[in-house]
Amino acid sequence: MIPAPYRVRSRRPDRADTVTLVLEPVDGACPPFLPGQFTMLYAPGVGEIPVSISGRARAGGYVQTIRAVGAVSRALCHTPRGSLVGVRGPFGTHFDLARAAGLDVVVAAGGLGLAPLRPVIRELAAHRARYGRISLIVGARTPDALIYPRELARWGRRFDVRVTVDRPDRAWQGPTGLITGLVGRIGVEPGRTCAFVCGPEIMMRATAEELLRRGIPADRIVLSLERNMKCGIGRCGHCQLGPLFTCLDGPVLGYDKVAGLLEVEQL
Amino acid sequence: MEPIVLDTLDPLIEALRERGYAVVGPVVRDGVIRFAELGSAADLPTGWGDEQAPGAYRLRARGELVFGFAASPDAVKRFTHPPRTSLFRMRDGVPERAPVEAPKVAILGVRACDLAALAVQDRVLLGGRYPDEAYRKRRAALFLIAVTCAVPGGTCFCASMGAGPRAVSGFEVALTELSGPHRFLAESGGERGAALLAALPSQPAAAADLEAARAVAEAAAGRMGRRVDLDGVRERLVQQRESPIWNDIATRCLTCANCTMVCPTCFCVTVEDGTDLADGTAERTERWDSCFTLDFTELGGAPVRASGAARYRQWLSHKFSTWVDQFGAYGCVGCGRCITWCPAGIDITEELERLR
Numbered sequence: 060m061i062p063a064p065y066r067v068r069s070r071r072p073d074r075a076d077t078v079t080l081v082l083e084p085v086d087g088a089c090p091p092f093l094p095g096q097f098t099m100l101y102a103p104g105v106g107e108i109p110v111s112i113s114g115r116a117r118a119g120g121y122v123q124t125i126r127a128v129g130a131v132s133r134a135l136c137h138t139p140r141g142s143l144v145g146v147r148g149p150f151g152t153h154f155d156l157a158r159a160a161g162l163d164v165v166v167a168a169g170g171l172g173l174a175p176l177r178p179v180i181r182e183l184a185a186h187r188a189r190y191g192r193i194s195l196i197v198g199a200r201t202p203d204a205l206i207y208p209r210e211l212a213r214w215g216r217r218f219d220v221r222v223t224v225d226r227p228d229r230a231w232q233g234p235t236g237l238i239t240g241l242v243g244r245i246g247v248e249p250g251r252t253c254a255f256v257c258g259p260e261i262m263m264r265a266t267a268e269e270l271l272r273r274g275i276p277a278d279r280i281v282l283s284l285e286r287n288m289k290c291g292i293g294r295c296g297h298c299q300l301g302p303l304f305t306c307l308d309g310p311v312l313g314y315d316k317v318a319g320l321l322e323v324e325q326l
Numbered sequence: 327m328e329p330i331v332l333d334t335l336d337p338l339i340e341a342l343r344e345r346g347y348a349v350v351g352p353v354v355r356d357g358v359i360r361f362a363e364l365g366s367a368a369d370l371p372t373g374w375g376d377e378q379a380p381g382a383y384r385l386r387a388r389g390e391l392v393f394g395f396a397a398s399p400d401a402v403k404r405f406t407h408p409p410r411t412s413l414f415r416m417r418d419g420v421p422e423r424a425p426v427e428a429p430k431v432a433i434l435g436v437r438a439c440d441l442a443a444l445a446v447q448d449r450v451l452l453g454g455r456y457p458d459e460a461y462r463k464r465r466a467a468l469f470l471i472a473v474t475c476a477v478p479g480g481t482c483f484c485a486s487m488g489a490g491p492r493a494v495s496g497f498e499v500a501l502t503e504l505s506g507p508h509r510f511l512a513e514s515g516g517e518r519g520a521a522l523l524a525a526l527p528s529q530p531a532a533a534a535d536l537e538a539a540r541a542v543a544e545a546a547a548g549r550m551g552r553r554v555d556l557d558g559v560r561e562r563l564v565q566q567r568e569s570p571i572w573n574d575i576a577t578r579c580l581t582c583a584n585c586t587m588v589c590p591t592c593f594c595v596t597v598e599d600g601t602d603l604a605d606g607t608a609e610r611t612e613r614w615d616s617c618f619t620l621d622f623t624e625l626g627g628a629p630v631r632a633s634g635a636a637r638y639r640q641w642l643s644h645k646f647s648t649w650v651d652q653f654g655a656y657g658c659v660g661c662g663r664c665i666t667w668c669p670a671g672i673d674i675t676e677e678l679e680r681l682r
Contacts, residue, residue: 060612064419085419103416104601104608128626143419286630287623289596292456295615296594297622299644301564302651307455323567325636 060290062101062145065089068120070140073206076127077171078136079113082146083120089146093153094178095283095311098123099291101145102134109288109306110135111175112149121146124174124206150291152311154179154255154281162253162279163191165245167266169198169238169258173206175283175310176257184217193218194245198238198262201226219245238262242269249274257283264321267314277315284310284317301326327520330528331535332501332510335367335392337526338471339434345522347432347469350405352398358383359398364434371395378479378551378662381671388477393435393503396479397661401590402440405431406464407447409614413597416608426460432469436497438490439482439661441472443590445496449653450593469518472497476542480551481662483675487554489659492543499523502539511539552662552675556646559678563647566681567639575677576635578670583616585664585672586641591657592616617641642674 065082072078082100083089092098092112098121101107108131114122127133138144156179164183168176183193195218199205202224214220221241223234234241238258247270254270256263267280286305289295298305301320303312320326332338342349351364354371364370375388376395388394412424448465451458472493475484484490493500498519502511511531514520586592596615601608615622618637623630631637649657658674665673 061414061421061423064421101599103419104599106599107597107610145416145421285625287625289615293454294451294456294458294593295596296617297596297615299640299648301643302648304652325631325633326567326640 060147060292062099062107062147064143065120065146067138067140067142067144068116068118070138073124074203076136077124077206078127079122079124080135080138081116081120081122082144083116083118084146085143088119089115089121090149092121092149092178094156094182095154095175096149096151097175097291097310098146098148098150099288100125100131100135101147102131102138103143103145105134106131107145107147107289108132108135109150109291111283111310113174113177114181122177124171126171148291150306152309154283154311156182158279159253159255160189161191162251163248164193165242165247165252165254165270166193166195167197167238167242167254167256167258168195169262169266170200170204171206172256172258172262172283173197176255177207177210179255180214184214187217191251195220196238196241196245197222198241198258199224202228202231221245237265239265239269242266242273247273247275249276253279253281255281260284260321267318271314277318278313280314282312282314282317284312327514327523329511329513329531329536330523330526331531332512332526332528335370335434335510338499338512338522339364339367341522341525342432342469345469347430349432349434351434352393352395354385357385359385359395361398361400361433367392370435375477376479378481378666379671380481380665380673381668383666390505390508391476391503393473393501394477396475396477396482397437397439397663397666399588399663399667401588401661401663402433402436402444402468402470403447403590405433405468406444406461407451407593408464411460411612413610413612416610417606426463428460428463428467430467430469432471434471435473436470436493437473437475437661438493439475439484439487439659440590441470441493441496442484442487442489442659443661446591446653446655446657446659447593449655450591453653470497472500472515474500474502474539474543475546476503478546478550479662479666481665481673482550482660483552483554483662484660485547485550485553486556487656487658487660491546502542504535504538504542509535511535552660552665552673554660554675554678556656560647560650562681563643567643569681571677571680572635572639575638575672576633578672579634579638580670581618581634581637582669583618584667584669586616586618587614588663588667590661590663591645591659594622596621617644642677645674646678
């Protein structure tokens with residue numbers, strides 16, 4: 060339960076309220092992580108929150124993207140370069156890319172949900188030949204809320220990347236509306252497709268249902284859930300969803316395991 | 327070691343103290359029976375009993391028994407999983423683990439339901455991938471002396487849960503209070519218990535003493551104020567997730583969290599962070615939390631379980647259904663505290679029956 064001291068190596072504001080930090084351990088190397096895992100990030104004296112890992116920086120250290128929504132995330136977003144924060148983890152289940160080998164892959168991200176999927180996309184790109192067709196569909200409230208815009212452009216040269224926004228601005232020329240609207244455009248072959256989905260719960264459910272309707276089996280639709288977490292190790296009890304501890308059994312879970320639970324309001 | 331008969335408990339208390347234990351036992355305090363450090367056996371609530379009912383607890387003068395009462399609002403939990411503990415202090419960015427306080431405590435008068443609850447918490451806090459080493463230390467520093475429940479309360483249902491009224495494991499010594507003449511049958515549950523008993527003035531137990539002790543437990547099992555039918559309860563609570571009964575309970579439930587605070591198995595915690603302005607250190611404290619609070623599921627500024635119905639459903643379903651999925655046992659031992667200390671008198675045994 061004791062966080063290890065990490066130094067903020069770099070701090071890059073992505074958007075008005077979103078910051079990407081590179082965090083390096085003060086002593087030793089940071090433990091390895093798998094795509095979809097998270098750490099508990101501690102802003103000294105303020106508090107601790109779960110944050111997904113978005114990658115490993117070239118010089119080592121975790122890349123983590125944080126949106127300022129509460130006291131702790133705000134403090135973390137405002138942590139200047141060179142300051143210390145605390146890190147515990149990595150924790151939780153991961154997106155199992157071995158199961159996607161030989162299959163078409165749909166990656167669906169809503170808003171900040173792109174952050175935990177970034178290591179998935181980078182892995183797909185690094186071993187492009189292992190996978191079939193790769194489609195990345197991304198939704199955001201407004202063009203301003205899109206994270207990693209430069210990487211999205213770069214990924215667009217290698218995969219089928221489609222981005223939609225709910226509320227376009229004048230400069231927006233892409234699709235508008237919900238991300239479910241993009242599912243129909245990517246041409247899914249259900250027998251040979253798997254999907255990795257992360258975003259607001261309502262977006263994940265709608266996307267999973269749309270993929271299910273197109274014949275992708277529920278166990279090949281994989282979600283990353285978000286719940287209140289105080290420990291990350293199955294002890295605080297906050298993240299329970301029915302029988303699951305989201306921190307231990309999740310956050311990455313097959314839709315076959317969670318569809319029935321997410322259907323129940325306020326479970 | 328063979329069971330023995332003790333005339334009085336003072337030599338037992340003295341022997342524990344000689345072994346370095348602070349001896350804690352039930353005493354009358356604040357209008358209830360609570361655990362506190364004992365000076366001698368005279369501090370025990372001899373002649374006191376309790377009346378427990380949904381939302382009601384009253385002390386009553388009752389006969390000659392030393393242990394003539396049921397579960398008190400205090401469980402052993404606060405010695406093993408304290409309400410508040412410091413986790414670490416951070417100076418100049420470097421966290422220092424707070425020392426674990428694990429005093430040697432002997433608890434005299436632990437009931438079978440509380441021993442069962444400790445076994446449940448052992449599964450939760452020690453059985454997983456991240457065992458709680460502070461809990462392990464505090465647990466190992468305890469010396470538990472069980473007492474067979476002779477007078478179960480009106481809200482008790484340990485017999486239904488297979489958790490009592492007689493302790494069968496998890497203790498060093500188990501006592502059964504016998505009358506005519508007044509005496510205690512003492513059985514050891516481990517080497518430490520046997521060594522302690524061997525050092526006490528005693529007589530060997532006769533067959534009649536063993537028979538009398540069995541009769542005490544049997545009579546108590548027959549006098550449980552409540553019962554629960556566990557048959558199918560785990561599956562039923564899954565099927566009843568959308569039942570209108572949850573809304574009905576929510577019209578009475580104040581979501582005050584009393585039930586979770588007195589529950590001997592509830593383990594949920596939260597952490598509090600702060601800084602000391604004087605020396606610039608940051609400190610993290612862990613404290614008991616309750617699934618009845620709105621903060622418990624707060625996510626991006628709004629609670630996942632916004633309604634009282636959802637929060638009550640979580641609590642009851644956890645105890646009797648998802649706890650089994652998670653830890654292979656029920657999260658309830660039938661102590662009845664949540665019924666007694668619910669200000670609205672909500673009775674989980676009754677609600678489970680309605681959810682049938």
